[in-house]
Amino acid sequence: MTDEACADWIRPEIRAESGIPQEPVPEGTLRLDAMENPFDLPPEIHRRLGEDLARLPLNRYPDGGASELRELLGKRLFGLPSDHIFLGNGSDEILQNLFLLTPGPILLAEPTFSMYRLLARITGRPVGTVPLEKDFSLDPEALLEAVKRLRPSLIVLSHPNNPTGRDLDSRAVERLCREFSGGILVDEAYFPFSGNTLLSLRDTCPSLMVLRSLSKMGLAALRLGVLAANPRIVAELDKIRLPYNLGILTQRAATLICRESFPILEAQVRMIIGLREELRDRLQTISGVAPLPSSANFLLVRIAGADPSFVAQRLALQGIRVRDVSRQHPLLAGCLRVTIGKREENDRFASTLALILKGQP
Numbered sequence: 001m002t003d004e005a006c007a008d009w010i011r012p013e014i015r016a017e018s019g020i021p022q023e024p025v026p027e028g029t030l031r032l033d034a035m036e037n038p039f040d041l042p043p044e045i046h047r048r049l050g051e052d053l054a055r056l057p058l059n060r061y062p063d064g065g066a067s068e069l070r071e072l073l074g075k076r077l078f079g080l081p082s083d084h085i086f087l088g089n090g091s092d093e094i095l096q097n098l099f100l101l102t103p104g105p106i107l108l109a110e111p112t113f114s115m116y117r118l119l120a121r122i123t124g125r126p127v128g129t130v131p132l133e134k135d136f137s138l139d140p141e142a143l144l145e146a147v148k149r150l151r152p153s154l155i156v157l158s159h160p161n162n163p164t165g166r167d168l169d170s171r172a173v174e175r176l177c178r179e180f181s182g183g184i185l186v187d188e189a190y191f192p193f194s195g196n197t198l199l200s201l202r203d204t205c206p207s208l209m210v211l212r213s214l215s216k217m218g219l220a221a222l223r224l225g226v227l228a229a230n231p232r233i234v235a236e237l238d239k240i241r242l243p244y245n246l247g248i249l250t251q252r253a254a255t256l257i258c259r260e261s262f263p264i265l266e267a268q269v270r271m272i273i274g275l276r277e278e279l280r281d282r283l284q285t286i287s288g289v290a291p292l293p294s295s296a297n298f299l300l301v302r303i304a305g306a307d308p309s310f311v312a313q314r315l316a317l318q319g320i321r322v323r324d325v326s327r328q329h330p331l332l333a334g335c336l337r338v339t340i341g342k343r344e345e346n347d348r349f350a351s352t353l354a355l356i357l358k359g360q361p
Contacts, residue, residue, distance in 0.1 A: 013121055020118075025321070032339040032349055033321040035162075035190075035298050037218035039268045039342070045261050052256055053249055062248035069251050072258055073226050077212055078199060083231040086238070089245050091189060091213045091225035092119065095156075097237055098185065098209075098227075099123040104153035107146055109138055111329035113162045113187065128152060132331060136164040136292075140172040147180050154183040159198060160190045163325045163337040165294030167196050177205035183233075189213040192269045193276075194295035199228065206230045216297055218265045219257065222250050272297050272340050279338075279346040286354045298339045300325075300332075306357055308336050314356045320349055 025031065040046075066087050074085040088094035096119050099106060105126040108116055120127045128150040130142040143155065155176065159168040168186070176184060186198045188210055202208050209229040214222060224246070229237075257265075280299055283291040290302040303311055312324040323337040338349065 011124075013124075017118070017121065026319070028319060030320045030341065030345055030348065032341055032345070033323040033337070034220075035216055035296070035339050036220050037216065037265075037268055037272065037297070038340070038345065039218065039271070041218070041257070041261060041264060045257070045264070049253055049256060053252060056248050056252060058248070060248075061244050062246065062251055064244050066246045066251050069246070069255050069258075072255060074228075076258060076262065077226055078210070078228045080228055083234060084228055086227040086229060086234045086241075087246055088225040088227070088241075089250075090215070090223040091187070091211055093245065094211060094225045094227050094237075095119050095185075096123060097240055098154070098183075099125050100240055101236060102153035102183065104182075105150050107143065107150060107152035107155045109143060109157060111136075111161075111163060111325070111332050112156075112158050114328065116156050125153075126150075131329075132161075132164070134331065136161065136166045136331065138168055138172045140175045143176060144179055147182075152182060154185060155180065156185045156187065158187045158189070159196070160194050160295040162190070162296065163298070163300055163323070163328070163332065163335075165190075165292060165296045165298060165300050167194055167295045168198070170196075170198055170201070173198055174201060177201055177208055182207065184208045185211060187211045189216055190296035192217045192266070193273055193297050196295065202228070202230070207233070209233065214254065217269050219254065222254055224250060224254050269297075275343060275346060276340045278343070279340060279350065282346070282350045283353075286350065286357065288357050289353065298337055301336045301338055302334050303336060303357075304334065308334055311353070311356055312336060315349070315352060318352050320352055322349070 070082040070085045074080045106120045107128045280291045288304040292300045308326040
């Protein structure tokens with residue numbers, strides 16, 4: 001389509017976007033760039049899923065409110081009744097709906113998850129930002145100063161933060177709750193790996209919402225996001241939720257796995273945490289490599305004496321994909337983000353990285 005064909009009726013800010021890259025990944029590539037769980041569910045679980053899903057009536061619409069799954073996930077993830085729970089086709093859909101719900105600017109503490117800014121622009125929300133401290137901690141003074149200046153409707157925070165892997169200071173968020181009257185969203189997508197939640201702040205801050213995902217702990221293909229919020233907020237979100245946003249296959253598969261196989265996912269999470277610390281120890285032995293502490297299923301790795309973009313390209317030539325975040329924000333200069341894989345995959349990455357930094361092919 002030419003520029004002339006869409007110039008008058010497509011929003012210019014959408015035309016200015018480059019979109020999300022959908023480049024094909026060569027078969028056999030080691031994917032350490034997408035924060036996926038490297039372990040699949042056992043074959044027996046796949047067999048039972050196949051048998052169960054084969055009996056579903058695909059000619060019928062699913063439960064529009066996903067009532068059974070809402071009740072199950074509310075209890076398992078948050079210990080809350082279903083009227084406090086909003087489900088989305090991935091966390092991204094929940095974020096998009098939440099941004100559509102708000103009338104004013106979105107305030108972010110950066111560097112953080114890049115989709116926040118993209119979804120805000122897509123939904124027509126102005127974006128205000130404040131930088132994190134040099135150690136990637138939250139600066140509540142800067143946020144509150146930005147609140148006075150920008151008058152945002154919503155503050156979005158990531159805990160642990162992506163791509164830094166650092167937890168938020170609960171005292172800083174508690175102060176925001178006391179002094180900011182708008183909505184506060186805490187994205188806890190990586191909660192399974194940290195075990196630290198800010199859910200208890202909802203007791204004194206009814207406009208605080210907690211977002212979780214099943215993707216990082218092993219169900220990325222299902223695309224299922226879960227929001228815990230005041231029932232009044234959930235009711236407002238339900239007004240703009242598209243009908244049948246969760247298909248019957250997702251609802252049934254998630255229900256079956258969460259009822260019967262959740263302990264398997266939790267055991268895999270514990271394995272990944274151990275592998276994360278093993279990889280961090282290994283990387284600390286490589287000259288010019290500084291892996292930062294992480295509470296997530298990835299490491300932010302600072303490279304000294306080499307261009308991280310060049311390093312990422314060389315790794316890709318060796319069939320290993322990591323995320324180059326060095327140009328996303330000044331605080332991330334020199335950094336790569338690396339997902340935790342299986343032990344042999346982590347070893348392959350560390351060995352290849354060491355050779356690249358030594359200038360060897």
